[in-house]
Amino acid sequence: MKKINVLLLTSSLAFSLASVADDKSVIPPAPNGIEFPADYPNWRVISISHRTDNNSMRTILGNDIAIEAARAGNTNPWPDGAVLGKVVWKQTAKKHWPSAIAPDKFVHAEFMFRDSKKWAGNGTGWGWARWVGTQQKPYGKDAGFSQECISCHTPVKGNDWVFTTPAMFPTVFK
Amino acid sequence: MKKINVLLLTSSLAFSLASVADDKSVIPPAPNGIEFPADYPNWRVISISHRTDNNSMRTILGNDIAIEAARAGNTNPWPDGAVLGKVVWKQTAKKHWPSAIAPDKFVHAEFMFRDSKKWAGNGTGWGWARWVGTQQKPYGKDAGFSQECISCHTPVKGNDWVFTTPAMFPTVFK
Numbered sequence: 582m583k584k585i586n587v588l589l590l591t592s593s594l595a596f597s598l599a600s601v602a603d604d605k606s607v608i609p610p611a612p613n614g615i616e617f618p619a620d621y622p623n624w625r626v627i628s629i630s631h632r633t634d635n636n637s638m639r640t641i642l643g644n645d646i647a648i649e650a651a652r653a654g655n656t657n658p659w660p661d662g663a664v665l666g667k668v669v670w671k672q673t674a675k676k677h678w679p680s681a682i683a684p685d686k687f688v689h690a691e692f693m694f695r696d697s698k699k700w701a702g703n704g705t706g707w708g709w710a711r712w713v714g715t716q717q718k719p720y721g722k723d724a725g726f727s728q729e730c731i732s733c734h735t736p737v738k739g740n741d742w743v744f745t746t747p748a749m750f751p752t753v754f755k
Numbered sequence: 756m757k758k759i760n761v762l763l764l765t766s767s768l769a770f771s772l773a774s775v776a777d778d779k780s781v782i783p784p785a786p787n788g789i790e791f792p793a794d795y796p797n798w799r800v801i802s803i804s805h806r807t808d809n810n811s812m813r814t815i816l817g818n819d820i821a822i823e824a825a826r827a828g829n830t831n832p833w834p835d836g837a838v839l840g841k842v843v844w845k846q847t848a849k850k851h852w853p854s855a856i857a858p859d860k861f862v863h864a865e866f867m868f869r870d871s872k873k874w875a876g877n878g879t880g881w882g883w884a885r886w887v888g889t890q891q892k893p894y895g896k897d898a899g900f901s902q903e904c905i906s907c908h909t910p911v912k913g914n915d916w917v918f919t920t921p922a923m924f925p926t927v928f929k
């Protein structure tokens with residue numbers, strides 16, 4: 582009986598580890614070699630936005646380094662190692678409160694990876710990547726796709742290429 | 756030299772612990788006795804919303820039990836121990852992308868604490884609480900304030916009193 586339990590536990594553990602490995606292996610890296618940050622749904626919130634020009638809702642998340650920088654006001658430039666993630670959904674009106682707009686279908690998740698040496702060549706110090714749709718398919722035919730990201734972010738070149746202003750959480754920001 | 760380092764380390768640790776205690780002690784509990792959940796800015800995202808009727812932006816966060824329930828689709832009812840937090844800001848148009856609406860000034864943070872036995876008496880199984888403004892002042896003159904919350908949430912009584920539908924994160928939700 583004890584042996585069976587051990588076997589069950591072992592196979593259950595092996596299955597869990599295999600699932601994690603699968604999650605990472607089935608989603609290819611971006612064409613510029615950036616690997617998919619599979620744990621981004623566990624990152625904390627930096628801000629949110631509603632793009633009324635294309636009817637989408639967004640939350641801007643940060644990895645631990647980005648969250649620490651945001652809370653310290655250390656965002657121009659953001660420190661090496663910071664990763665910002667923007668999760669985008671189509672919008673919908675809430676059934677029981679129609680004037681409230683909320684996320685509907687998932688569109689894509691896109692990221693900025695700060696590494697001032699590695700990405701000095703593109704003039705921004707950020708590595709850019711996007712994974713599209715529920716299959717999280719890498720965006721772009723080749724590494725040149727990031728020029729599209731950079732072009733769109735040019736209006737905020739003076740803000741370290743970042744549109745987002747961290748939202749205020751008074752119990753953390755003193 | 757070693758002794759000085761140990762002393763510095765000890766006093767630094769004591770200072771950190773005192774700061775944490777201070778943070779909790781300066782923000783009073785809600786009139787119904789619910790304590791302020793000081794770590795809510797570290798909770799993960801369940802969804803977001805834009806209330807166009809009062810020009811506010813919101814992110815809906817969850818503690819670990821709520822996040823696990825949201826990802827498992829176990830939300831009607833939500834399990835005991837789940838806490839949902841709604842962080843509310845006034846809205847502003849982004850300077851460099853004016854059709855994008857984003858958080859401006861902090862308004863309040865409000866919470867639903869699921870404890871089906873403790874809060875059976877109010878008919879919802881949830882404890883309700885709100886802390887207002889950057890001072891995070893408890894909302895309500897007495898414990899009766901929660902009737903105001905419940906009244907507003909009555910249209911979603913059939914959804915376990917919750918307006919929020921968890922937003923889809925495809926790398927977590929299979």
